[in-house]
Amino acid sequence: MARARDESSPLFAGNAAGTLRLIFYLALAMVLMVLDHRSGWLWRLRYGAAVVVEPVYRLAGLPAVGVRTLSVAFADRERLTEQNQRLREDLLLANAKLNRMAAVAEQNQRLKELLDTQHSLELNVQLARVIGVDMGAYRYQVTLNMGARDGVKPGQPVIDAHGVMGQVKEVLPTTSVVMLVTDPAHAIPVEIERSGLRTVAYGSRDGNQLTLPNIPLAADVRVGDHLLTSGLGGRFPPGFPVGEIRSVAPASTGMFMVAQAQPAADIDRSEDVLLLHDQAEPDGPPTPVKSMGPPSDLAPVMGDAQAAPAHPSSAPSIKPSTPPATPGVQP
Incomplete structure (x- = not known):
């Protein structure tokens, strides 16, 4: 407006x-x-x-x-x-x-x-891998990924980079079972490197060490002595490390000395092992391996048990009264 x-x-x-x-x-x-x-x-x-x-x-x-x-x-x-x-x-x-x-x-x-x-x-060896461990009551063994199809045979020695681990106990088509040297049913002839004394090393109930129960009282054995395979019987080649003496004490009977040794091989740590091939056949018949019963009923498993008896007064030869429980298995 x-x-x-x-x-x-x-x-x-x-x-x-x-x-x-x-x-x-x-x-x-x-x-x-x-x-x-x-x-x-x-x-x-x-x-x-x-x-x-x-x-x-x-x-x-x-x-x-x-x-x-x-x-x-x-x-x-x-x-x-x-x-x-x-x-x-x-x-x-x-x-x-x-x-x-x-x-x-x-x-x-x-x-x-x-x-x-x-x-x-x-050595003519074959590399294998540990795929299973069985540390049950008085039984210490491992399972390898090699079997009969790979040429594995019962009684083959098994070693690692540090020493003897055990031997093949049972062979399956694709796997094999190895009894460790610490198994109470296993025994291996050894020689003390320093003095040359020959004796037998057995497994123990705890599966962590070796026991040498038949050492003469006059023998020169010291803590720190190294144990080597003696080669007797032909199962284990001579010169392989087996263990180291950790303790020496008189036996309860007073007739011998008993020594405890630490295995040289990495029993509880090795993942890869070597299977030895083309080893000489052991002397004498095989020792039966019993799969049942307490450790006192288990015969020591070793290929050259005849050449190294467990007791100085025992007979020099061992003849089995029955056929081997596992044909061809040489401890």
């Missing part, structure tokens, strides 16, 4: 007085602009006004700044949490790979020791 002439602004009035006022204001504006351009005094005025007005602007912008800061903080926290989770997963994976590499390196070291043993002794 248009204003009436009497309600219109006096600046834009249609009379001469209004026109003069308009010209005056325009001239004043031009003068002020020229003065400001030449002397800059209006800049000082604006600067002072900005000092007063700027806090008002900052106060008005605080809500927006706070919201933006919170959003950035939450975003950074979430990103840092995800990054931390990824780093933890990478660390766990790296540790797992490192442990696996350490295990593989240890396995490679064991295999290298086995190969070094084969090359140094120039």
Whole structure:
């Protein structure tokens, strides 16, 4: 709705007085602009006004700044949490790979020791892996992943990188059972490396050590002496480490000395073993192996038991009264 002439602004009035006022204001504006351009005094005025007005602007912008800061903080926290989770997963994976590499390196070291043993002794051997352990009551044996199809035969000696582990007791098509030297039913002729004394080392009931029960009282046996296979009977080749004497004491009968020895082989740790081939046939008939009964009923299993009797006064030859329980098994 248009204003009436009497309600219109006096600046834009249609009379001469209004026109003069308009010209005056325009001239004043031009003068002020020229003065400001030449002397800059209006800049000082604006600067002072900005000092007063700027806090008002900052106060008005605080809500927006706070919201933006919170959003950035939450975003950074979430990103840092995800990054931390990824780093933890990478660390766990790296540790797992490192442990696996350490295990593989240890396995490679064991295999290298086995190969070094084969090359140094120039033996015809076959590498096998332990796939089962049977540590039952008075029975200590392991299962290998090689059997009759791989040419394994009963009575074959089994060694690891450190010494004699035992001999093959039973052969199946794809697997074989090895009786350990610490089995109470096992016996092996040995020779003391330092003095050359020959005797027989038996397994023990606890399956952790060897027992030498028939050492003469006058024999020179000391703690720390090393036991080697004597080679008597032809089952185990001579010169293989069997164990180390840990203790020597008189027997309860007072007629002999009894020694305890620690096996040289890693009985409870070896994962790879060597099967010896092309060994000489043992002298004399095989000793039956009884699978049942307490250790006192078990005949010592050894291929050359005839050449090294368990007692000095025992007969020099052993003749079984019954056929072998396991044909062809030579301890």
